[in-house]
Amino acid sequence: MSVQVSRLSNGLTVATETLPHLESVSLGVWVKSGSRHETEEEHGIAHLLEHMAFKGTGRRSALDIATEIEDVGGEINAATSVETTAFYARVLKEHVPLAVDILSDILTDSKFDLEELEREQHVILQEIGAALDTPDDAVFDRFTETAFRHQAIGRSILGTPETVQSFTSEQLHDFMRRQYGADRMVVVAAGGVEHDEFVREVEKRFGDFRPRAEQTAKPQVAHYVGGDYREMRDLRDAQIILGFEGRAYHARDFYASQVLSMILGGGMSSRLFQEVREKRGLCYSIYTFHWGFSDTGIFGIHAATGDTGTEELMPVIIEELIRAGESIEQAELDRARAQFRASLLMSRESPSSRASQIARQLLLYGRPIGTEELMDRLAGLTVERLTDLSARLFSSRPTITAIGPVGRLMPLNTIRDALSHHRPRSIAI
Known part of the structure; x- marks a missing residue:
């Protein structure tokens, strides 16, 4: 199995990975445009556009799009992230031409009909309300907003009720013209697909797509600032995130940060899970994450605990972070590497995961990266x-966000001082 890459005359990148034992194909179009490419007035427009792409074209109604793909047993969906938007499908291999046709139709001929727009705006308003009512979702939005204050990269992908309701059909068309060009898009398929046939189908449907997006300016450079956000709510549990500036995809320490995340909170054997949850019973959930972006990153610890655990929780987490800066065992590193390798190999068994991985690598690095190269790193x-x-990481400026009964949670200054001075025994529990 290997990834094959071609480029059309308009600059569109097309890639496939043939998995001959599969009868299905996962395919999609990934665009290097997400929520951080919006202006302040456009907050939420990338996500709304993703929704509206399925609401009718010159050739198909919204119902036609859904029924045509489901008539052959296929699936179609889309997703918006901070830096990309994806439109993807999964079908049996004989129906790849249909899937390519539908994907090209929604990306080249969407009408953004006013009636459909008003209906979808109402749907997204409900989505925003549901997120605000769900503390374990809301705490992540507050986390990025606090870490990257007053920046597009920190804003919620969903937008606000005010911005979402303000958008017009003309604004959606304008955003697509400015952000969507062949130079910023990749079309990827994985599964029972033959490369040359797939390239011909893509050429037929996307060969006339505009070579370049009208707006080529890069988004504002991100600046991690850190800070403190606490929201008292009458809940039975508290949602807490402690974070630090992470590493960008291209940074030297990106993969080291990924592995460190696994060691600290990547599974049941991880340090935080064992010490905080298993030995002390201070929370019912704790894990770490490291998100990389094109020019920055963020490292976080998420914990969910009852209203009586907040006072004891943070000192124990801080102890473990300090200990990680003093000693990591070879066995822990070996275990994390094994987890990483297993995750990579297992993902290769999923055509959807493979298509997404290949697309991400092409957009970030301009080429696919093989498993062996990743393991060498x-x-x-x-x-x-x-x-x-x-x-170095845990002595930087922290970000803390908390929602729920968090009145007894350790102050930000105390957290910062304890980590920057590396004096674990001075932290009272």
């Missing part, structure tokens, strides 16, 4: 490098 990591990264 991991093989170069040492415990000394990870402890050095930990000491």
